[in-house]
Amino acid sequence: MTRGGTITAVDHVNLKVRKGKVLALVGESGSGKSMTCSSMLGLLPPNGKVVKGQVLFKGQDLVNMPPRDLRKIRGKQIGMVLQDAMTALNPLLTIGEQVGEVFRWHHGVTDRKELRRLSIQALEAVKIPAAEERLDSYPFQFSGGMRQRVCIAINIACSPDLIICDEPTTALDVTVQMQILGLLKELQATRYMTIVFITHDLQLASQFCDDVAIMYAGRIVEQGPITEVFAHPVHPYTEGLVRAIPSLDDCDAPLKTIPGTPPIARDWPQGCRFAPRCAEADARCRSTYPNWFEWDAGRRRVACWHAVQRVHGDGADVAGYESMPQTGEYHPHKQKVA
Known part of the structure; x- marks a missing residue:
């Protein structure tokens, strides 16, 4: 309308x-x-x-x-990767918080250590170097290509x-x-x-x-x-x-x-x-x-x-x-x- x-x-x-x-x-x-x-x-x-x-x-x-x-x-079961990774990611939350949200929402994982472990695995799957260190970074600290990799990591986290x-x-x-x-x-x-x-x-x-x-x-x-x-x-x-x-x-x-x-x-x-x-x-x-x-x-x-x-x-x-x-x-x- x-x-x-x-x-x-x-x-x-x-x-x-x-x-x-x-x-x-x-x-x-x-x-x-x-x-x-x-x-x-x-x-x-x-x-x-x-x-x-x-x-x-x-x-x-x-x-x-x-x-x-x-x-x-x-x-x-269905993910969607958008064209502008900077607007797709929340600038106020760390990368780890945003990746971990998928496991918390869809798999009911609440343990912080387990969320961190799963989030590191998701970032490693999309070949982000030093994934454990970058987990506490914010989107503005990533290049455009790295931000898009994060978006892909979020979308493949649940193996859709x-x-x-x-x-x-x-x-x-x-x-x-x-x-x-x-x-x-x-x-x-x-x-x-x-x-x-x-x-x-x-x-x-x-x-x-x-x-x-x-x-x-x-x-x-x-x-x-x-x-x-x-x-x-x-x-x-x-x-x-x-x-x-x-x-x-x-x-x-x-x-x-x-x-x-x-x-x-x-x-x-x-x-x-x-x-x-x-x-x-x-x-x-x-x-x-x-x-x-x-x-x-x-x-x-x-x-x-x-x-x-x-x-x-x-x-x-x-x-x-x-x-x-x-x-x-x-x-x-x-x-x-x-």
Whole structure:
């Protein structure tokens, strides 16, 4: 809700995350990536609300779960690493107090020596040097990369099944970015965690993730294995994003851009939301939002009226295309996070 009325920021998001894999949620700023993941954990702003839909985690619907029960899952079974570690940490509490709070809240540990021991283990797991000494430090005494490691330590302390990483490397330099990504990948492999990795950096996603979901104007427009989607993008928006990646082979070549600007949430287009910027858009694109087109045994899917021709070539049979409407009632792709 806003002063101007109700705004639908995200709708008809049908997202499935494979257990033990890393899913990249990619899109421009304002496309709804963070809003989608915040809704999974009931962390929407005070004026935000999930009006309809399900978020299924181990067979439980997180949306309709009582707040008391959701708090038991949030932090223990599902963690969330935010992009700004300085604001995510409390500047008035020591690192040890903040890491220890997880064990105190979710495991009922009250003994101070045991809390300290567990907190040291958590910091050592994310490779913070001299963990025992740094336990009594405050966030301002850590570098940006070290603060982000502390946030990761807090989130893996309870060995969660799922971690949502909301652009965790945005404010870090390239070297530290790769260190954090390497740490996350190592933890994901050794602990068999599932990760949702929110980013707008396609190159970063390609190095780290197994699958990708491309988000545009509050909806998923394409999803599949990341190597296949980036090698053979089908949706014009995905194609534009891939084409815009700078080439190291021709550093003097002008940067390729996508013409136009994204629509605003209070004024979504009636049809395909990318139609005003798409060179292939026709009357149907502008009047009706496209159904899902799936192929490769459901491993790839895209929301585009021209998908059949783009995948199989002109003159391809479009029979069956109308049977997969993009609505929240399409059960095989309800939002499922693990």
